[in-house]
Amino acid sequence: MNAFLRKTAVRLVMAALAVGLIFGVWNLVIFAFDLKSYALPTPQDSVATIYDRWSTYQPLLLQTIKETVDGFLIGAAIGFALGVAMSASKIVQRLIYPALITSQAVPVVAVAAPLAILLGFGLVTKLVIVAWWVFFPVVVNVLDGLARVDRDLLNLARVMGAKRTRTFLAIQLPATLSPLFSGLKIGATYAVTAAVIGEWVASLQYGLGTYLNTAAASLDTRGVMGATILLTMIGITLFLIVTAIGVVATPWERRSTARRGIRSLFVNDRKGARRWFGSLPAD
Amino acid sequence: MVRFASRRLTLALAAATALTATVVTAAWASSASHASASRSKGLTTVRVVFDWPGIDFEAVPLTVGTARGLYKKAGLDVRIVIPPSTSTTVQMIAAGKGDIGFDTTTDVVFGQAAGIDVRSIANYSQDNNWGLVAKPGAKIDIKKIKGKSIGIFTDSWTKAMMPYVLKAGGVTASQVKQPIFSSDDIAPLLAGKIDLATNTLNYAIAQVQSATGKRPSVLLATKFGAPNVPVWVYTGMNSWLKGHGAQARAFLSATRKAFAWSIAHPSAAVKDYLEAYPKIGGGLKYSLDGWKATIPALGAQSSLLTQRASQWKQVVHALKAVGVLSKSFAPSKYFTNAYLKG
Numbered sequence: 001m002n003a004f005l006r007k008t009a010v011r012l013v014m015a016a017l018a019v020g021l022i023f024g025v026w027n028l029v030i031f032a033f034d035l036k037s038y039a040l041p042t043p044q045d046s047v048a049t050i051y052d053r054w055s056t057y058q059p060l061l062l063q064t065i066k067e068t069v070d071g072f073l074i075g076a077a078i079g080f081a082l083g084v085a086m087s088a089s090k091i092v093q094r095l096i097y098p099a100l101i102t103s104q105a106v107p108v109v110a111v112a113a114p115l116a117i118l119l120g121f122g123l124v125t126k127l128v129i130v131a132w133w134v135f136f137p138v139v140v141n142v143l144d145g146l147a148r149v150d151r152d153l154l155n156l157a158r159v160m161g162a163k164r165t166r167t168f169l170a171i172q173l174p175a176t177l178s179p180l181f182s183g184l185k186i187g188a189t190y191a192v193t194a195a196v197i198g199e200w201v202a203s204l205q206y207g208l209g210t211y212l213n214t215a216a217a218s219l220d221t222r223g224v225m226g227a228t229i230l231l232t233m234i235g236i237t238l239f240l241i242v243t244a245i246g247v248v249a250t251p252w253e254r255r256s257t258a259r260r261g262i263r264s265l266f267v268n269d270r271k272g273a274r275r276w277f278g279s280l281p282a283d
Numbered sequence: 284m285v286r287f288a289s290r291r292l293t294l295a296l297a298a299a300t301a302l303t304a305t306v307v308t309a310a311w312a313s314s315a316s317h318a319s320a321s322r323s324k325g326l327t328t329v330r331v332v333f334d335w336p337g338i339d340f341e342a343v344p345l346t347v348g349t350a351r352g353l354y355k356k357a358g359l360d361v362r363i364v365i366p367p368s369t370s371t372t373v374q375m376i377a378a379g380k381g382d383i384g385f386d387t388t389t390d391v392v393f394g395q396a397a398g399i400d401v402r403s404i405a406n407y408s409q410d411n412n413w414g415l416v417a418k419p420g421a422k423i424d425i426k427k428i429k430g431k432s433i434g435i436f437t438d439s440w441t442k443a444m445m446p447y448v449l450k451a452g453g454v455t456a457s458q459v460k461q462p463i464f465s466s467d468d469i470a471p472l473l474a475g476k477i478d479l480a481t482n483t484l485n486y487a488i489a490q491v492q493s494a495t496g497k498r499p500s501v502l503l504a505t506k507f508g509a510p511n512v513p514v515w516v517y518t519g520m521n522s523w524l525k526g527h528g529a530q531a532r533a534f535l536s537a538t539r540k541a542f543a544w545s546i547a548h549p550s551a552a553v554k555d556y557l558e559a560y561p562k563i564g565g566g567l568k569y570s571l572d573g574w575k576a577t578i579p580a581l582g583a584q585s586s587l588l589t590q591r592a593s594q595w596k597q598v599v600h601a602l603k604a605v606g607v608l609s610k611s612f613a614p615s616k617y618f619t620n621a622y623l624k625g
Contacts, residue, residue, distance in 0.1 A: 036398070121463075200465040206463070
């Protein structure tokens, strides 16, 4: 426990140092380029602005968090489902993969107007844009994870008579977890930028993205940087939450624990002995 | 563990040192390149920062001035600089990345409030050509806007003008839908997704005509009580103007001639513009429609570019009324006609 606390304390100190380093470089840039506050305010001023205008920022923050999180979850779900479907069928993969790559090469901003016309100016357009950015790293990583599953293990399961669904749930699904969380972490950092672009496209509700524009239009750089810091914090928080869930979901990456899926392949027979499930006689 | 932590710390310090060196080198390189700009082929370079992140037909007088040799005769090499966003022109001239700005009047007022010593040296337009836009053939009745959706932008001009729309319509902000757009509200209008768009009429007319071949229905904001003040002005930093007064005068003198020529010969002027920017989107029809729709807002030949103290009073009043302006000054702080003389 002491070791755990010490490790956590070191990590927190390092994180605080990293934030201090970013703020230091930020101040250094202002000093080196002789930037005035109308070009780039100091981090201290920007943080103070958040405090001063909290009542303005709060509803905007909640709106952008909603767009970011909902879009992220939708994108992650679509990405995972597509990854699994493409892995299950080579035809589906060959049909969909080029389309997915093309979808990522298309600048979202260019299709933003038709999207808004098609889907309206409410939440749906923003969710589509966030999901659009999030799903791709998830698909690629899930697909990659499924392609790297130990062939011998799959063959063994097949030889032992395991059904396709059981093999998927017990062997393939757990194997996607590590790459899935890598994809989700990338998606988490993209999601907030996508939400801002979604708000810029067309919006009935003000969020931090629209606030960025209105503040910039009146040369309110402190307001802009205050909103930027809050947007950054949304991205970092989402990243940390995904990382924490990933740590809990993949314990074998940190200690010598077998994957739950593989453990579940072994079941107790009628005499209580631990046996490979494929070798059990049919009831 | 201590050794491990100190190794991390060393790495972090090394990264910080590398970053510092990069920043200082970049700062030195930036100032060196800025100092080496300015004179080429015996002409003095004047960098005009545009108001939008893409060039459009409002640059016609500048390209005509270059194409017809008006700037060359004045000893100038005028170059148009495109800003990265719609609200960075003032910041760019303040940072020395341009000499003259092409801004909205509200940008000057906000710039002064933010402590930027920027000043308007000439009007681009004389009238407020901002208003409500509807599909071709549709009728705009300001008294019947309750419940309608009106597309708006996040810029300060829209913010200053919308209260006049609401007041004339006898409604509050919550009684109309106001979807916010960043770049274009005409496409949603034509698609029937909003009832009315807000825009300056030269852009609205050009866009609708190039999309439908018909003129949109428009209602100028001045028809329902908004002040008739210019939307765009040419600006400079007081510090630059003090040291480059002769260049500012030469620029405005040649620009005034370019305006007069472009008004008298719209088609040829737009061809000059398209020769300078052949890869621009929209083509001849869009740019010509846009320029022709801009001309009425430029005012009479005799008053081209000339500013009025009253226009600045009205802009400040409108921004204060909306509650977006914290600090205001006397009109003389915002403008000068001194560089239009001689």
